[in-house]
Amino acid sequence: MNPQSTKDGGRRWLTTVGTKMPRTVVAIDDGITADEAFRLAAAGAGLAWHGDFPGARNLLAALSRRCGTAAGKPFQEQRNHRSRRARILGRLLVPLDPGHVLPLRRGPDVREACAEVFGPSETASLVSLRELLGIVGAHEWRVKGVEIPSLGAKIHPHHGVFSPVRGEYVDLVARTPLPARQLAFDIGTGTGVLAAVLARRGVERVVATDNEPRALACARENFARLGLDGIETLHADVFPPGRAPLVVCNPPWLPVRAHTPLERAVYDPGSRMLKAFLDRLPRHLEPGGEAWLILSDLAELLGLRTREELLGAFERSGLEVRGREDIRPRHPRANAKEVTTLWRLTIRAAPVPD
The missing domain is CATH 3.40.50.150 (Vaccinia Virus protein VP39)
Structure with missing residues (x-):
């Protein structure tokens, strides 16, 4: 797989799905409210998380709830909703240090999972938390x-x-x-x-x-x-x-x-x-x-x-x-x-x- 890598602020942008690095990246931590984070992400800003890992997952869940649901809608409306939801949730970003080390407190070891997808890394990077969780989940399925x-x-x-x-x-x-x-x-x-x-x-x-x-x-x-x-x-x-x-x-x-x-x-x-x-x-x-x-x-x-x-x-x-x-x-x-x-x-x- 050939992930897209774009240098920004000293960190590469890593993705397997072809999305582009948000033009505006805002550093946030657990001091931000979910409503404010959703407003920024819906407007197109990337949210670079600097709190602990459980806090990032909690915020991702809160953003998902604010995206609402399209259950019961026609198929194309559901697809459009899922596409918009994926764009918004994909703007919550986490850092990776060289070697795909996740530096967030209480974070999992993602090195092997990321190396399988992105290859070796000697530079710092940013990755969507939602995509990172998918990579870790896929690695677990690969092992299991x-x-x-x-x-x-x-x-x-x-x-x-x-x-x-x-x-x-x-x-x-x-x-x-x-x-x-x-x-x-x-x-x-x-x-x-x-x-x-x-x-x-x-x-x-x-x-x-x-x-x-x-x-x-x-x-x-x-x-x-x-x-x-x-x-x-x-x-x-x-x-x-x-x-x-x-x-x-x-x-x-x-x-x-x-x-x-x-x-x-x-x-x-x-x-x-x-x-x-x-x-x-x-x-x-x-x-x-x-x-x-x-x-x-x-x-x-x-x-x-x-x-x-x-x-x-x-x-x-x-x-x-x-x-x-x-x-x-x-x-x-x-x-x-x-x-x-x-x-x-x-x-x-x-x-x-x-």
Whole structure:
């Protein structure tokens, strides 16, 4: 990952999400009221905290409460609200000394977590507290791992790589009958969890692609942990060269713009990846083979895409549906009406002439 670094006041600006250093940075401590801090942050000022660490977290929580809620609003209004909230909360800043040492009293040791994301540091820096907490949380997930029952093992996500905490799509890949075992492509591998499931199911060779270097590094580490030597990783926009009898893809589910690198695992503006996958698939799927496209119907529930549009995209790409596997999500934050589907797609046969 290549964080943005901007020198300001003797400290670099560190971020993984591309936000810019606030033009005005105000030094504050626990003498400031939450209302005044919110007024400054909402106006665009950065708030450089100089109190103890628990005080910074308390202020962040107070700012969050003052941002209000958009619950019950239409999807786009909720996204706009979350975007504004993220901007305001991201303006509460904390210092890091050389070596990513957090100098605040009663602060945690963040050195290892920051080094994983930003690399080594020999200079002082400023970082958003909200982003720092996310980095620390991601490091804890990386160490702890996510249990994948169908693997009988854990997957360890890296910061910025989508974690398979919603495991129903993994279950679909684990239970759907394999059309072949000699070769499979895993498109947009992320943590590598689906490639690992295919290898554990007996697929002899798996080629896993992704266009994010951090995802490929994460996948390679997971394959090494699991002792899976038959999986190749390749940096590619979508497909590797050649054809396979099985192609698996779990693309982002919502066709709207992503605001952060992590959101690119969920949001696919204009369905760019989905369309690229479907349009190019006939050139990479062996005749008679299957492509497993995994999609939630959440976009349909939110009015962002219709089922007719999805089926029409299949038809325009020369594909037909051989079958489908459905599953309800188990995650408590999932939409209660949501269904995740594994579409079994094949190349449509040319009509037989009379």
